Amino acid sequence: MNKVITHSLFTDFDIDLFKAGKHFKLYEKLGAHLLEVNGVKGVYFAVWAPTAQSVSVIGDFNYWVQNEHLLQVRWDSSGIWEGFIPEIEKGTLYKYKIQSSIDGVITEKADPFSLYCEKPPHTASVVWDLDYSWKDENWMHSRKETNALDKPFSVYEVHLGSWKRGEHNRFLTYLELADDLVNYVKETGFTHVEFMPVMEYPYDPSWGYQLVGYFAPTSRFGKPQDFMVLVDKLHQAGIGVILDWVPSHFPDDSHGLGYFDGSHLYEHPDRRKGYHPDWKSLVFNYGRNEVRAFLISNAVFWLQNYHIDGLRVDAVASMLYLDYSRNEGEWEPNIFGGRENLDTISFLKEFNEVVYANFDGVQTIAEESTSFPMVSRPTFTGGLGFGMKWMMGWMHDTLQYFQKETVYRKYHQNDLTFSMTYAFTENFMLPFSHDEVVYGKKSIASKMPGDEWQKFANLRLLYGYMFTHPGTKLLFMGSEFGQNDEWNFEKSLDWHLLQFDYHIGIKNVITDLNHLYKNNPALYEKQFIAEGFEWINYSDHQNAVVSYIRKGNNPEENLIVVCNFTPVIRYNYRIGIFKSGKIVEIFNTDAAKYGGSSVGNNNDLQIESIPYDGRDFSVELILPPLSVTVYSFK
Known part of the structure; x- marks a missing residue:
């Protein structure tokens, strides 16, 4: 019975x-x-x-x-x-x-809508509820203003399982992280954290990108309410929370979504569209109404029930193209003969429309590595509707330039300045993400050339250039103190390095760059529009120096930025200025507190009526070795 x-x-x-x-x-x-x-x-x-x-x-x-x-x-x-x-x-x-x-x-x-799952490798769902008393009213009330596109976004990307470990290499719990991680992010000045996927996943080496429990925070670190505490405390500290979200594919584990009821229910039945050859995983059927509702409901779920402030959508390029990682004959063109996946495009537009229509102050961010047009433009203008897009080309070109010995950089300056030819075609976020510090790519610090002093000077220069370049910022954990080794998801970051001066210096420079970014509207008010940037000189290849102006709504608050990409001190270096008066150095990556040589401009600098760089006025500077210096008008 x-x-x-x-x-x-x-x-x-x-x-x-x-x-x-x-x-x-x-x-x-x-x-x-x-x-x-x-x-x-x-x-x-x-x-x-x-x-x-x-x-x-x-x-x-x-x-x-x-x-x-x-x-x-x-x-x-x-x-x-x-x-x-x-x-x-x-x-x-x-x-x-x-x-x-x-x-x-x-x-x-397992239940596709389970709120809680057994701790892997066990695979059952757990009957649960979402009862919790939130204490983040102030954050939620002001989020629309705080999280706007003309506000600072400095994102700390975190893998919860390896940020820090406990005794005997055990995972820290959500509740432990709610103390340690929150205090650390607040101390270093980041405006947001981005968690690599927290949704339940069976296989640790996937880092969370092969999901089974789309509606359940992983039980590796505690209960759903414990994760709510972590989000709540971040909000109370004034820190936004972005989640990595993976609607691109899912694993074929026997208890997961694949072949769910004996049919291709969630995955596309055509293997040319329903199987991902790189990741050996299954691809959602974006043309099936019920599957679209499942995915968009999942996005809404995290924003509604966990007060999440943004979703970074993983592997968008793999979704957009029918021929992605497929050889000729392994894919079928769309009805117009093109390679674009029309079902995906329709789905992503609807996802963004639903998110922005229902949640004030929430942003969606696309990890999209191609030149697909208008990713971060509104759907009513023909765009995909994302708030931001990762600037993968900038990341690639910048790291490639910085890995060159400094003596050769004068021959490659165009690689560095090229980003400004397309910087305002999208709302770009500048990422140095986990993908750049794995699989033999070395850590960001280890990519830098030269002796130990030059390596760390280059790293400070890299970060100074990143934070003064138009766009929002993202930095993977460990990079903020110059982790030497590649990221290893099976152990903690190398926190012991913070006993050494150079690593303390990197942490100090990141902390001060975060404050520089947040405290100077010229660095964020127009970070996505061309009016926010002006070259002073990008063609001094011989000295490997570039200079530019960052602009906000108030011209009196504009900043001048000069980057010296060689270890040579440049005395009496002249740049053109558009008005008379004085400027003062407000930031210098070569300062002693960062491990630098303390070369710089300690006094107010008088602007002279000497035409230069196509401007009526100019000023002479001392450029420290391998440095970024920032100046404001008196």
Whole structure:
């Protein structure tokens, strides 16, 4: 005898929205929900499995026996199976046992909408709730202003499992991180943290980019409410939270979304569109309404229930192109004969429209590595609708330039200045991400040429150039103190390096650059528009020096930036200025506190009526070796 009571959370309108792909709060209906029905407490289960012949809930409450608790399929051809099981409590382990009507195959699946999962390598879902009393009212109230595109975004990218480890190399918990990480991010001055995927994933070496539990923060570090505490405390410290989000692909683990009900339910049935050859994973079917609703509901879920401030969408390029990592004959053109995935483009536009229409102050950020047009332009102008896009070309060209011995840099200055030819075609974020410090690429610090002094001077120069270049900023953990070794996800960062002066100096320079960025509107008010930048001189190849002006809304607050990419001190170096008066050096990467040689301009500098660089006025500077110096007008 079946022990499941007929019950439903779905209205006819819910079903119509679901079928149309327009239900963006599916997590309120599908999944496991603690309820009281007719005075009896228990759990309502609902799962989408349209080709199933039968669906049973199995778990520790029924000794994992099939057919003890059979769900009922709805009459409306939605493919949803549902039912209420009395006396099940929070913390109960469960899965769905699904027998396919196609070939009788039986799958045993975790709940796609589970709020909490067993700690890997265990794979069951856990009945849970999201009860929590938030204390971040001030942040949420001011977020629309704080998180705007004309405000500072200095992002600290974090892998929770390896930022810091506890005794015997154990993971720190969300609650421990809510103290240590929050204090550290506040101390170093970053405006945001970006967490590499926190959604449940089975395989540690995937770093979280192969997800199984899309609605569950990983249990490696604690319970869902513990993750809420971490987000809450970051907000209370004035720090925004961005999550990596992976709608591009998912693993084929037996308990996951793949072949869910014996059919290609979530993945595209055509292997040319439904399988990713690089990652050996499955690709979502973006043309299926219910799958689109699942993914957009997932985005809304994190923004709504975890107060997340931004989503960085992973691997967008792999989604946009039908021929991505495929050889000739392994892909099929779209209906217009092109290589663009039209279903993906439509999905990404709708995702961004839903996010921006429903959440004030939230930003979406695309990791998109090609020249696909208008990624960060509004959908009503034909764009994809993202708030920002990673500037992968800048990252590649800049690191390539900096890895050259300084004596050769005069021959490659165009590599450095090229970014300004396209810097304002998108709302660009400048990333030095985890991808640049793995797989033999070495750490950012280890890429720098020269002896020890020059390596660290180059690193300070790199960061000074990054923070004064138009665009928002992202830096992977460990890079802010000059980690020597490549990132290893299996252990803590090398925090012991902070006992050494050069590494302390890198941390100090990043801290001060963060404050320089936040405290000078010229560095952020027009960071995405051409009016915010003006070259003074980009053609002094012989000296490997560039100079430019950063502009905000108030011309009196404009800043002058001069970069010297060689270890040679440049005395009496003249640059053109557009007005008379005085300037003062407000920042210098060669300062002693950073491990530099203390060369610089200590006094006010008088602007002279000597034409130079096509301007009526000019000033003479001392340029420290391998340095960025920043000047404001008196």
